[in-house]
Amino acid sequence: MILDLYNYWVVIFLMMSGFYTLIASNHLIKKIVGLNIFQSSVFMLYISMGKVAGGTAPIAAEGIDTYSNPLPHVLILTAIVVGIATTSLALALVIRIKESYDTVQENEILELDRISDEETQA
Amino acid sequence: MSAINLLIDIVLLTMLVFTTIAIVRSRSLFAIVMLSGIYSLLSANIFVVLDAVDVAFTEAAVGAGISTVLMLATIGITGYEQKKRRSISRITPLIVVFITGAVLVYGTLDMPAFTNPSNPVHEHVAPRFIEQSPTEVGIPNMVTSVLASYRGYDTMGEVIVVFAALIGVLSLLGIREKKTDPVYTEPPPRPILQVMAKFMIPFIILFALYVQFHGDFGPGGGFQAGVIFSVAIILYTLTFSQQDAMDLVPPWVLKRLAALGVLIYGGTGVVSLLKGGNFLDYNVLAHDPIHGQHYGILIIEFGVGLTVACVMILIFFAFISRGDKNP
Amino acid sequence: MINEHLPALQVVVPLLAAPICFLILNNRLSWLFASLVSWLCFAMAILLVMEVKDGAVLHYEFGGWAPPWGIEYSVDVLNAYVLLIVSGIAAVVFPYSWTSIQKEIPESHHRIYFTAMMLCLAGLLGMTITGDAFNLFVLLEISSLSSYTLISLGRDRRALTASFQYLIMGTIGATFILIGVGLLYALTGTLNMADLASKIPALEGSRTLQAAFAFLVVGFGLKLAMFPLHLWLPNAYAFAPSAVSAFIGSTATKVAIYALLRFLYTVFGADFSFNFMQVQWLLMPLAVASILFASMVAMFQDGIKRLLAYSSVAQIGYMLLGISLVNITGLTGTLLHLFNHALMKGGLFLTLGAIAYRVGDTRVKSIAGLGQAMPFTMGAFVVGALSLIGVPLTVGFISKWYLILATLEKGYWPLTVLIIISSLMAVVYTWRIIETAYFQERPANAPEVKEAPLSLLIPAWTLIAANLYFGINSRLSTDLATGAAKMLFGGSLL
Secondary structure (H helix, E strand, O other): OHHHHHHHHHHHHHHHHHHHHHHHEEEHHHHHHHHOOOOOOOOHHHHHHEEEEOOEEEEEEOOOOOOOOOOHHHHHHHHHHHHHHHHHHHHHHHHHHHHHOOOHHHHHHHHHHHHHHHHHHO | OOOHHHHHHHHHHHHHHHHHHHHHHEEEHHHHHHHHHHHHHHHHHHHHOOHHHHHHHHHHHHHHHHHHHHHHHHHHHOEOOOOOOOOOOOHHHHHHHHHHHHOOOOOOOHOOOOOOOOOOHHHHHHHHHHHHHHHHOOOOHHHHHHHHOOHHHHHHHHHHHHHHHHHHHHHOOOOOOOOOOOOOOOOOOOOOHHHHOOOOOOOHHHHHHHHHEEEOOOOHHHHHHHHHHHHHHHHHHOOHHHHHHHHHHHHHHHHHHHHHHHHHHHHHHHHHHHOOOOOOOOOHOOOOOHHHHHHHHHHHHHHHOOOOOOOOOHHHHHHHHHHHOOO | OOOHHHHHHHHHHHHHHHHHHHHOOHHHHHHHHHHHHHHHHHHHHHHHHHOOOOOOOOOOOOOHHHOOOOOOOEEEEHHHHHHHHHHHHHHHHHHHHHHHHHHHHHHHHHHHHHHHHHHHHHHHHHHHHEEEEHHHHHHHHHHHHHHHHHHHHHOOOOOHHHHHHHHHHHHHHHHHHHHHHHHHHOOOOOOOOHHHHHHHHHHHEEEOHHHHHHHHHHHHHHHHHOOOOOHHHHHHHHHHHHHHHHHHHHHHHHHHHHHHHHHHHHHHHHHHHHHHOOOHHHHHHHHHHHHHHHHHHHOOOOOOHHHHHHHHHHHHHHHHHHHHHHOHHHHHHHHHHHHHHHHHHHHHHHHHHHHHHHHOOOOOHOOOOOOHHHHHHHHHHHHHHHHHHHOOOOHHHHHHHHHHHHHHOOOOOOOOHHHHHHHHHHHHHHHHHHOOOOOOOOOOOOOOOOOOOOOHHHHHHHHHHHHHHHOOOOOHHHHHHHHHHHHHOOOOOO
């Protein structure tokens, strides 16, 4: 029973570490790394579901009758692509933020934004 | 799962846990980025153990490859070290994470057991993919069948997501041509690297073509091929110069080809529509449905490969053309 | 023949129009093409509404593969109604864009702007129409990635941080949705919504199902800016280019609310969502908090766009309130407010775009004296503001009326009072603007300001006029909303 769920629980631990890095980190790039970890562990959750005991990779071949489930693989292929798309857009934003604010630390950016907000109010 | 696989699985997962802890605790961004590459590579290994070879391939090419390259290019601009900041409360994020994790653990308690073949996941939709796709679609790699035919529309969406990322990166960064820059100087030649790269690039491209066209039979397909192809150009850019690479594959051509790839995919759907089928129904493309499926998958995979290769190269160009400005 | 492919074309046409927009090298042609496609989408949405308004359901199988193996689009009165809202707003905003972006976005980025708008439109339409839970995630990401791009086009550098924040929150939301869909898939082996709906009742009590429910509600909650997950919204709307604020502000959160409704009612079923999970007791306090808190904050804003953004958070609160009442009148109110809020916020943001075009910014103090200088623009703003408050003869009144009826039906009179109080708060925050525009003199040193050009006024007034038209003759919207609400409850009253 415990061994059955071991995979899921480790994956959940990884997922939550990524999630924590994503929301608690102050550095924008580290946030993106956290996001990547968060997402790739979700991918592992999906792929774990697709595994069949005694199965092989879902490529039809002579003499094999048990295959793992191909559908989660397809979904995750799509999700990986979505992930890299998001990552590259996020990194491009970080470069622009660095150029405009000269920092990539979230607290400093928020501080600069707060000052701009106050100037607008004045 | 056999005992040895289980053991490998557990060892890899444990390594992942250590990598993750190192990432959470590390301050050096360079280390964090490299560790995240290692994380991707390890997870690719786990995907192999879990029989997801196509996914492993993609994760290795994208997570450990492209995404690490882009991150390195970014920290080249933003700097390598994190500033120490005055301690702020980490309580809120911790609470959020604990609640989320608790809900997930609670959810897994009733989760169908790992690898059990009678799980609902393996009962309802998947059997048809496994049993009938080799005859209905006519190719042995079931992942390719599902990806390109049964759920071909999702894959078209995926190509458009890649295209959307290109639009975003072009909008944010643009691609600067170095030629027009008066202070631009050619980088010094690096003969050993350049000769080695020249030797390797043809093989990389050959491998990309193999992955592109062999995707029906083995792991691979348009997406992986596109990424590998872009790696050849990235290698060329790194060993020669950005300007050399841009002379070889001009960005304006790549931009058009990227859009064209999407249109090739969508166009296949439109053709099947005009031939009396539903959107992306390849059966109507030829007299024999199996041939139709073959043509359809071949064409759309080409569209995928084209768009992905062009987008990855363009995104890479966009990142490094920013970087050179402030060395 | 075309008719039978209409559900697919509704999304495929804008999806493929996006790369074409990018390939057309002339900015003006790209704009004309994009506008044409947006009208085509609106026409297709109208045709779809005509087909399903009497309760018919259209199905479309992509690739000719029957669901649950293939991906299916299914159109019923609910999503046809949302398609109508999204494509209708697009059909006004796309033509408006040309003049508006001349001053807000550098010329080199105009094509990128139209391409991204087209992608965003296609993604939102696709999310609305799809009958497949995973396909919804893919289309959600198409619309999200393009909205991050669009928001980052704003002139102020804060647009970049707003976009980054939205990207992080939006991706967390999308990943939560992915987890939720994955858990559902683990339980049922299917991704098709109708198929899921038929399998879920047998699973009641499963802890995995409850976890899936929680992740999906929070995931969509992030995308629809449910309090307190709304933090990305105000800056995103405030610093995006005007036309983008108008488009995203009146469509993106609506589609997320639609998706939430689709999961609550169709996939999980009203019985599981409201009797077993009791989600209304989560939604109701959050709705109340967002109405009060956001209206309060709106009163103290000096940037009009940010003021309207906070007001949007409050309006989302109304929509959630309608859902949390769990009766047909309340749900009708929610659905009507989807439509009506799109009209009023769309109209108001377009009007602000016209002000930004002439004045350069949209702070409250910058519009002093504009009542005389830009009578048509400010006139449009006044009508839009009245609608936002909920004055009779405007659409705002119709949806608030339904919500009030629904609270009375349930006997929750404190909520009735809340709706009235928050309407008074709306009077306060819009009055500040109107007072400044009409009763303050333009500063002596301020440059001369002319009335906005017709290419901005006509689209803005189109939406504002719709506020009045559907406020007086609300048959179309109420019929559709009532029909959709009844369909969601499936005749079986709770």
